[in-house]
Amino acid sequence: MISLLPLQTSEPLIRWNYIGDQWDDIQRKLIDHIELTLISVALGLILSTTLAAIALRYHWTSGPITTISAVIYTIPSVALFGILVPYTGLSKTPAVIALTGYTFLVLVTAIISGFRSVPRAVREAADGMGLSARRRVMSVELPLALPYIMTGIRVATVTTVGLVTVASIIGQGGLGDLILDGLRRTYWTPMIVGAVLSVALALVLDLGLWLLGRAITPWARRARVR
Amino acid sequence: MALDAATAPETPLADERPAIVLRAVTKRFPGMDHLAVDALSLEIPRGSIVALIGPSGCGKTTTLRMINRLIEPTSGSIEIEGEDVTRMPATELRRGIGYVIQQVGLFPHRTVSQNIATVPRTLGWEKARIRARIDELVELVGLDPAMLGRYPDELSGGQQQRVGVARALAADPPVLLMDEPFGAVDPIVRGRLQDELISLQRRVHKTIVIVTHDIDEAIKLADRVALLNVGGIVEQYAPPDEILAAPASEFVEQFVGDDRSSKRLTLARVADLPFSQGPVVDAGATLEEARAAMEAHRTDWVGLVDDGAFLGWVDGRELGPGDAPFDRPRERPAAQVHPESTLREAMEIIMTSSTSVAVIDDGGGFGGVVTLEGIRAALAEGVPERVA
Numbered sequence: 323m324i325s326l327l328p329l330q331t332s333e334p335l336i337r338w339n340y341i342g343d344q345w346d347d348i349q350r351k352l353i354d355h356i357e358l359t360l361i362s363v364a365l366g367l368i369l370s371t372t373l374a375a376i377a378l379r380y381h382w383t384s385g386p387i388t389t390i391s392a393v394i395y396t397i398p399s400v401a402l403f404g405i406l407v408p409y410t411g412l413s414k415t416p417a418v419i420a421l422t423g424y425t426f427l428v429l430v431t432a433i434i435s436g437f438r439s440v441p442r443a444v445r446e447a448a449d450g451m452g453l454s455a456r457r458r459v460m461s462v463e464l465p466l467a468l469p470y471i472m473t474g475i476r477v478a479t480v481t482t483v484g485l486v487t488v489a490s491i492i493g494q495g496g497l498g499d500l501i502l503d504g505l506r507r508t509y510w511t512p513m514i515v516g517a518v519l520s521v522a523l524a525l526v527l528d529l530g531l532w533l534l535g536r537a538i539t540p541w542a543r544r545a546r547v548r
Numbered sequence: 549m550a551l552d553a554a555t556a557p558e559t560p561l562a563d564e565r566p567a568i569v570l571r572a573v574t575k576r577f578p579g580m581d582h583l584a585v586d587a588l589s590l591e592i593p594r595g596s597i598v599a600l601i602g603p604s605g606c607g608k609t610t611t612l613r614m615i616n617r618l619i620e621p622t623s624g625s626i627e628i629e630g631e632d633v634t635r636m637p638a639t640e641l642r643r644g645i646g647y648v649i650q651q652v653g654l655f656p657h658r659t660v661s662q663n664i665a666t667v668p669r670t671l672g673w674e675k676a677r678i679r680a681r682i683d684e685l686v687e688l689v690g691l692d693p694a695m696l697g698r699y700p701d702e703l704s705g706g707q708q709q710r711v712g713v714a715r716a717l718a719a720d721p722p723v724l725l726m727d728e729p730f731g732a733v734d735p736i737v738r739g740r741l742q743d744e745l746i747s748l749q750r751r752v753h754k755t756i757v758i759v760t761h762d763i764d765e766a767i768k769l770a771d772r773v774a775l776l777n778v779g780g781i782v783e784q785y786a787p788p789d790e791i792l793a794a795p796a797s798e799f800v801e802q803f804v805g806d807d808r809s810s811k812r813l814t815l816a817r818v819a820d821l822p823f824s825q826g827p828v829v830d831a832g833a834t835l836e837e838a839r840a841a842m843e844a845h846r847t848d849w850v851g852l853v854d855d856g857a858f859l860g861w862v863d864g865r866e867l868g869p870g871d872a873p874f875d876r877p878r879e880r881p882a883a884q885v886h887p888e889s890t891l892r893e894a895m896e897i898i899m900t901s902s903t904s905v906a907v908i909d910d911g912g913g914f915g916g917v918v919t920l921e922g923i924r925a926a927l928a929e930g931v932p933e934r935v936a
Contacts (some may be wrong), residue, residue: 447653449618450725451667451715452642465657541657541699 333510340511354495359482362418366425374433391426399488407492417489425478432474436467469542472535476528483524567594567755573624575610584610585780597756599770607780608759612725616645643667646716646724650731652708654700660711661696667719685714706737726758763804775800789815809927818894818918819887821926826917828853831874838873858907858914881907894918
């Protein structure tokens with residue numbers, strides 16, 4: 323451990339020329355990283371919506387669904403990647419499976435909380451006015467659940483950006499490659515570039531999603547002004 | 549207006565088919581060993597306000613929600629305008645029935661005008677028609693048009709409830725169901741909203757079923773009150789005055805409270821009282837006739853009437869032998885009531901007059917007199933003719 327500390331080597335923390343020299347490589351890894359994040363979160367959102375719909379529809383399933391999502395969430399990521407590789411080979415598949423699995427807990431609970439937050443009276447009024455169940459869900463309940471769902475998506479996205487760096491250990495690219503490379507060679511520059519870009523990516527995505535959430539729930543901002 | 553003992557005020561709806569008919573409607577919720585509503589039958593006259601009232605657990609809300617099939621009856625049938633409600637899809641049925649609930653249930657993510665437009669939009673109305681209808685409704689429920697672009701959370705409780713009523717009336721449904729509509733607002737706003745509902749009903753003539761736990765609200769708003777006991781059993785279904793005057797059971801008596809007589813004073817009108825000529829004689833009457841009239845009514849005053857017009861009161865104590873009552877000084881009647889005055893107003897006037905009698909001024913003519921004794925007797929007898 324101690325030997326990894328940069329202070330014990332003459333290697334500087336950052337060599338600026340590396341960024342220019344390796345720009346193509348960095349850019350490719352950044353794009354890989356974004357791709358893996360977006361695919362996993364999107365897939366996670368689709369599957370979580372299905373799971374949450376089942377949990378909301380059949381109440382007895384909501385306990386088991388949340389528990390299983392929580393168990394998946396607690397498996398150490400390194401171990402999960404390792405377990406999956408023998409079945410899937412070294413491809414994007416194990417990475418996507420694992421990353422998607424990690425989003426379940428956050429997304430499923432966010433969607434369930436969102437729909438449960440819809441006031442009973444609102445649902446009753448919608449039914450009482452003769453809205454079909456489908457229309458009630460899509461045009462009344464979903465919009466009202468959005469603040470919760472958007473928060474869930476933000477948390478899931480930020481978490482996934484971090485986890486994608488770990489997926490590098492099974493060789494699926496992303497900014498984690500830079501970090502691993504730096505560690506292996508005691509060459510700090512790629513490690514720092516990888517880490518900084520990963521954090522920046524998380525912040526940018528979070529900010530973007532926050533702005534998107536604000537834009538699609540204008541009533542939530544006005545409500546407090548009274 | 550003829551002041552007849554059997555004054556029968558207009559009941560224009562009595563001979564028409566009722567708008568809503570419940571026949572032996574029963575509801576058993578799964579897992580409950582008692583019935584929520586037990587074979588309830590009720591006819592709701594078109595264009596009238598009917599209040600369902602009773603203690604919690606009496607099934608009043610369940611009954612209301614069975615009318616628009618938010619709850620499906622276990623057995624029995626419900627007809628609206630002669631049509632069984634189970635004949636059409638529930639969503640279609642509900643679009644034709646206005647529905648107002650205590651918590652209002654406005655859509656927080658929709659503006660006021662979008663909320664009001666919900667049913668018309670579902671029905672596929674054109675934009676211009678919806679817009680015109682919204683303008684109409686805003687005026688009808690007394691809403692500030694500036695509110696239309698706001699979100700519900702930016703409105704006060706009273707304003708929200710007005711939007712709720714406007715939204716329920718948007719597609720002009722013949723039937724309006726209201727579940728404790730004014731339960732969540734403070735008493736002052738509640739009173740105002742009740743008054744507004746009464747004047748609104750005069751313009752729209754809907755068939756309104758309103759659930760409430762407040763007997764005063766039921767008395768104030770309803771043309772008929774259905775008092776339910778636990779388990780959805782109708783204890784009494786009658787106009788408010790009859791409920792107050794002649795409670796059908798001890799349960800009803802307890803439910804309406806000890807002050808039911810004074811509650812009735814605000815309901816009954818002078819015209820509802822049996823006609824009373826009072827100690828009144830013709831202008832040409834002799835002293836003996838005047839004395840006889842005073843004796844019969846045990847009073848010291850005698851009124852003179854000439855050709856249907858009331859001339860004034862004569863003090864009987866000043867009538868000496870040989871005096872013609874017409875020649876004595878007369879006092880103009882200070883205490884005058886109108887046939888449409890409530891008994892409470894009549895009582896107020898009598899209390900402050902010197903003759904303990906109020907003269908009914910029927911548009912310039914003499915319509916009889918009202919005495920405290922007459923009011924008391926009417927309340928004691930119970931039922932004025934129109935509710936018998």
